[in-house]
Amino acid sequence: MEPKWIREAAELRETAELVLPWLPPADLTVAASACKLFNTTAASITTRRSADAARGLERYPIPFSNPIDSQPYSYFLYSRSSILRSPSFQPWGGASGEPLSDPSSFSDLVSVAIGFGSGCQCRVCDPDGCPCWITGSESVAEMGLPRECGFGCGCGSDCGNRATQLGVRIRVKVVKDPKKGWGLHADQFVKKGSFICEYAGEYLTTEEARKRQKSYDELARSKMKFSPALIVLREHLPSGKACLRVNIDATKVGNVSRFVNHSCDGGNLIAVLVRNSGSMLPRLCFFAAIDLMQDQELTFSYGDVTRVKVDVFPCFCGTDACLGVLPSEET
Numbered sequence: 001m002e003p004k005w006i007r008e009a010a011e012l013r014e015t016a017e018l019v020l021p022w023l024p025p026a027d028l029t030v031a032a033s034a035c036k037l038f039n040t041t042a043a044s045i046t047t048r049r050s051a052d053a054a055r056g057l058e059r060y061p062i063p064f065s066n067p068i069d070s071q072p073y074s075y076f077l078y079s080r081s082s083i084l085r086s087p088s089f090q091p092w093g094g095a096s097g098e099p100l101s102d103p104s105s106f107s108d109l110v111s112v113a114i115g116f117g118s119g120c121q122c123r124v125c126d127p128d129g130c131p132c133w134i135t136g137s138e139s140v141a142e143m144g145l146p147r148e149c150g151f152g153c154g155c156g157s158d159c160g161n162r163a164t165q166l167g168v169r170i171r172v173k174v175v176k177d178p179k180k181g182w183g184l185h186a187d188q189f190v191k192k193g194s195f196i197c198e199y200a201g202e203y204l205t206t207e208e209a210r211k212r213q214k215s216y217d218e219l220a221r222s223k224m225k226f227s228p229a230l231i232v233l234r235e236h237l238p239s240g241k242a243c244l245r246v247n248i249d250a251t252k253v254g255n256v257s258r259f260v261n262h263s264c265d266g267g268n269l270i271a272v273l274v275r276n277s278g279s280m281l282p283r284l285c286f287f288a289a290i291d292l293m294q295d296q297e298l299t300f301s302y303g304d305v306t307r308v309k310v311d312v313f314p315c316f317c318g319t320d321a322c323l324g325v326l327p328s329e330e331t
């Protein structure tokens, strides 16, 4: 029979593998200092975290690459699409091959759906027969507001009119820049017009968005390395008289879109609002505006610099069009 201490060490190792993946970086560091075994486990968790920002939830792993300093990864909770209520914790970097459940698969959006039955009744959708299938044009830039099948539709998740609901289907990586922080890069050639990713995060009320923006600005100003990722979308409704405001915060919960940096020249991604049949809230989706080369950074314009505020954050996009400051949303 195995000596008692060997059995106990194995049990401790198992416990470490179960518990440590739930810890954020600072707590993981504290745990690593507790004993040699925790230190070894924490080191392998860190390696696995830096190997895949998406925690196995996307088609391909999305590695972090940091030629600048020793930070191995950026910590946030991963959700493939936007959600209403964020999870407080999520394991990341564990040894078990257990697939992680995607918080957005619990379909929070059902609670803001216009109603079931408001989608198509097709069993197999096709562009000519399906009423949801509005893409308008072959060109993404001329798409208008595309509509995809959604909760209220008769078809399933394998329907051809759900191209932006399948997560990130191309190879990308997250690379650190000395001035802009982490940024999203292509890790393969990508053809112009291809879907890249949805801007996933927490949908917020405007009141909550304003509150968070204020505290994020204060944190960013206080010299801490802090990169907020809260965006405000305004959708002009068909009447032309009203505007729907949507706030998406990817600071704590989101997907790899939260790493897309700003470029004053408009960048190489086109941001398109896509609506699912039956859902009230539009989704912000990124498509390639041009052919993208392997290693190329993916960028878009955060908005116009319309008002010079007292407190501005410098822009380091490095393009000829650079205005020197980051656009800041008037909330």
Ligand SMILES: C[S@@+](CC[C@H](N)C(=O)[O-])C[C@H]1O[C@@H](n2cnc3c(N)ncnc32)[C@H](O)[C@@H]1O
Binding pocket: 074, 179, 180, 181, 182, 183, 226, 227, 228, 229, 230, 257, 258, 259, 260, 261, 262, 263, 314, 315, 316, 317, 326
């Ligand atoms: C949505 S996050 C992008 C990812 C971020 N770089 C990170 O490290 O997590 C937005 C933040 O990134 C930084 N950023 C994005 N574009 C930038 C640019 N062109 N110049 C300087 N900082 C930029 C700013 O701190 C901004 O608040």
